[in-house]
Amino acid sequence: MGKNYSGLVLNCYALGDVNGTNKLGGLAGYNTGDVTNCYPACEVGGTSDRGGLAGYSSFSSVYSGCFWDSQIAGSISGIGNIAPDPPGVAGKSTSEMMSLTTFISAGWDFVAEDDNGRQDIWRLCKDGVSYPGLYFEFLAADFLCPDGVDFIDFAFFADYWLKEGCSAVNDCSRSDIDFSGRVDESDLAEFSDCWLLQSSK
Numbered sequence: 001m002g003k004n005y006s007g008l009v010l011n012c013y014a015l016g017d018v019n020g021t022n023k024l025g026g027l028a029g030y031n032t033g034d035v036t037n038c039y040p041a042c043e044v045g046g047t048s049d050r051g052g053l054a055g056y057s058s059f060s061s062v063y064s065g066c067f068w069d070s071q072i073a074g075s076i077s078g079i080g081n082i083a084p085d086p087p088g089v090a091g092k093s094t095s096e097m098m099s100l101t102t103f104i105s106a107g108w109d110f111v112a113e114d115d116n117g118r119q120d121i122w123r124l125c126k127d128g129v130s131y132p133g134l135y136f137e138f139l140a141a142d143f144l145c146p147d148g149v150d151f152i153d154f155a156f157f158a159d160y161w162l163k164e165g166c167s168a169v170n171d172c173s174r175s176d177i178d179f180s181g182r183v184d185e186s187d188l189a190e191f192s193d194c195w196l197l198q199s200s201k
């Protein structure tokens with residue numbers, strides 16, 4: 001983000017390096033809004049007001065559950081113009097940023113846990129391999145860990161076979177892949193497509 005004036009920025013991440021001169025941040029250059037459950041993991045260039053999370057921030061901005069990879073961003077603070085960092089902003093090492101515990105303990109809603117919610121917005125199957133991703137970025141048939149479509153996902157899918165009354169908001173734990181309201185042959189076709197698509201890669 002270049003500038004965020006007053007919006008709530010929720011559940012997002014940024015991995016692209018940032019270059020420029022002034023007011024540079026891994027997630028936002030200039031921010032006067034609120035940020036919840038976001039992380040950047042990138043290099044931050046520039047000469048002044050550089051922050052792992054935000055280059056420049058208003059003092060009234062509220063941050064909650066935000067992290068940034070301090071190992072990659074280098075020796076800067078989380079918010080360029082505010083020291084120390086406000087509550088809800090924490091720099092972490094790369095290995096901590098690739099660890100489920102870091103995010104779970106901050107209340108992030110992940111797949112395969114219910115304590116932080118059942119929307120299951122985030123997903124990180126294995127520590128130390130990657131940063132967390134957003135669940136919607138994964139193949140529709142890749143319901144469960146480990147990453148990739150396999151028989152574990154198929155068994156999960158089979159549990160919902162011929163289930164009816166799946167709504168758009170609670171789509172039978174995503175097994176109603178085409179959102180038709182029913183788990184049937186057309187979902188199985190989509191499941192198979194995902195499986196084959198993955199094997200052809």
Ligand SMILES: [Ca+2]
Pocket residue numbers: 109110111112113114115116117118119120121
């Ligand atoms: Ca959850």
Ligand SMILES: [Ca+2]
Pocket residue numbers: 142143144145146147148149150152153
């Ligand atoms: Ca899987």
Ligand SMILES: [Ca+2]
Pocket residue numbers: 176177178179180181182183184186187
């Ligand atoms: Ca369906």
